[in-house]
Amino acid sequence: MTTHTSSLTVHQTARPHGFPTRAHFAFVEAPVPAPDPGTALVENLYWSVDPYHREAMDVDPLHVPVEGRTIGRIVESRNPALPEGAIVLHREGWRTHAVVRPEQARRLPVFDGVPLSAHLGILGGTGLSAYVALTRIARLQPGEDLFVSAAAGGVGTAAGRLARLMGAGRIVGSAGSAAKVDHLLREVGYDAAFDYHDGPVAAQLTAAAPDGIDVYLDNVGGDHLEGAITALRPHGRIAWCGAVGQYNSPDGPPAAPRNLFDIVEKSLRLEGFLVRDHADAQQELYDFAVPHLRAGRLRSDETVVDGFGNIVDAFLAMLRGDNTGKMLVRRGAGPLAADGTGLASTPRSGAAAAS
Template sequence: MTHGPTARGTMITVQQTARPDGFPTPAHFAFVESPVPDPAPGTALVENLLWSVDPYHREAMDGEFLWTLHSPMEGRTLGRVAESRTPELSPGDLVQHRKGWRTHAVVRPDEVRPVPDFDGVPLTAHLSVLGGTGLSAYVGLTRIVRLQPGEDLFVSAAAGGVGTAAGRFARLLGAGRLVGSAGSARKVAYLTEQVGFDAAFDYHDGPVSELLAEAAPDGLDAVLDGVGGDHLEASIASLREYGRIAWVGAVAQYHSLSTPPPAPRNLFELVEKSIRLEGFLVRNHLDAQAELYEFAVPHLRSGRLPLDVTVVDGFEHIVDAFLGMLRGENIGKMLVARSS
């Protein structure tokens, strides 16, 4: 079958068909057609318009929070209510929900969040700097490490969705020296030329501890780490006394959950330098959403907060977009848009 635009009355879902051993391939997924469902009383039918593919989806394929095989996968998405059998949702309403990886979804009112109508703000912002990606960066900087003006910050995986948001936010918060890591020379250049990083390095170019020490020779006050492994070890080594680390992910081990990378060998420096390391899940900080809107929307409207997004056109390419994101082909947030 082909995976082009959905025919009238047809829904397409993406389902995981097998657990990957290492890097996933298209063979681990299937596009499955079925009739568009009728909403039951108390629910609404949403036609999805914009999908987010995220690093945590790789962990969900065989990690602690397993996706069920041969069932529609989940993910953040934005859509428009097409039909409603609940007074809380009306046809035409734009909503966000987590029943992604499908062209249509039946949702209850408590499963969606209205998309605010911010004049001049594109819809892609709601799944990037104003969505879970931006909220992760905002919470990490403002609630976990509590970044203060003039403080020096390191962001790992800085050219991805969370990393670029963190770099933009840190600049707006008055950060001092801003250092990032990325996976290619092209991304390093983007960070320093477009996002506002003072220094960045390609982590393939040598030991991360040496590269970070060279980029931040006077040390760091705070770190937002989404990699773990050697990046976390390097962060501990470069932090000054009373430094803080917000740990938001562990990309380094997503493809090898059975044999994760060794723990940092310098963990005792947390004690010696009174460093605070705190992991967090953004779902435990949803109360910060309104605060993020208040902070970010004026900057989006003024142009001081550009969007860093890579948008793939066509739901039929969602698996390719996901695998491309895992390979690091995107700059900023990777999104998939419904074909126009």
């Protein structure tokens, strides 16, 4: 049974024009809900904040809890398929407690030596996005050269680490600061990386991969996509995962790449995808990644913010690029204050990042 008598949810209350602020959200307090027959009450432990949340702010309904991937523990059940004490993943979002039906929650496997938070990072939608992009969309082959944009984010760090284990050749990434570039080179295993603020992306990519690339994993769009089209060799592939470069633009999407016809001339393939359409790859990811995690060959890059009251600030920090790896919010032991005070993030990597 939960020891809390009240719950908090985060609602979006207005549409942003450009970069969002805390004023676009509100914390709503209510009694902890009671599960109806056939459901279970989940006390949430970890929340995911993701770039797609910004895009969703333009279309999702207002004055309802923000949707998102969440890990929690069942504390009261009225359904034998959802036993008390089980750890589940659901998408009921930014709230401290949720009532779920069996079809709304997936019971998570427990892997010895692997932190619970990995199920939102390298083993969750973030890692699955990278895995699907590399294996199903781009079909990366051993020895092929790869470029990843937003490489220091959750998908980007996962892609670099997974691609190295898959036998990729030269791995190049772009990031938003010198510190992130250093992290990619020292910790993640990228062969080359550059700060996209330092000059035109196409020129920096040419310098980092003078012989060209075979695969591009696009998390940004815009000038990164244009530069990658130039750098790709004939029959190269582009797996388009996101376009974070345009999410906060008040002027809308940037102009299309000027070299789109090169896709025809070089026989390139560009395919966008949504990870939700590849849920059947989840077990593949477990089979591939878990042995590497246990052996220390694979690590989970995370920036963890403590306290549900800081979830909006964590989201805004992620949009500013303040995170390295996956941005997560952990329930923590302190009060669930909604004023955002005491926001502190902790970068974590590997199995030492205890749940």
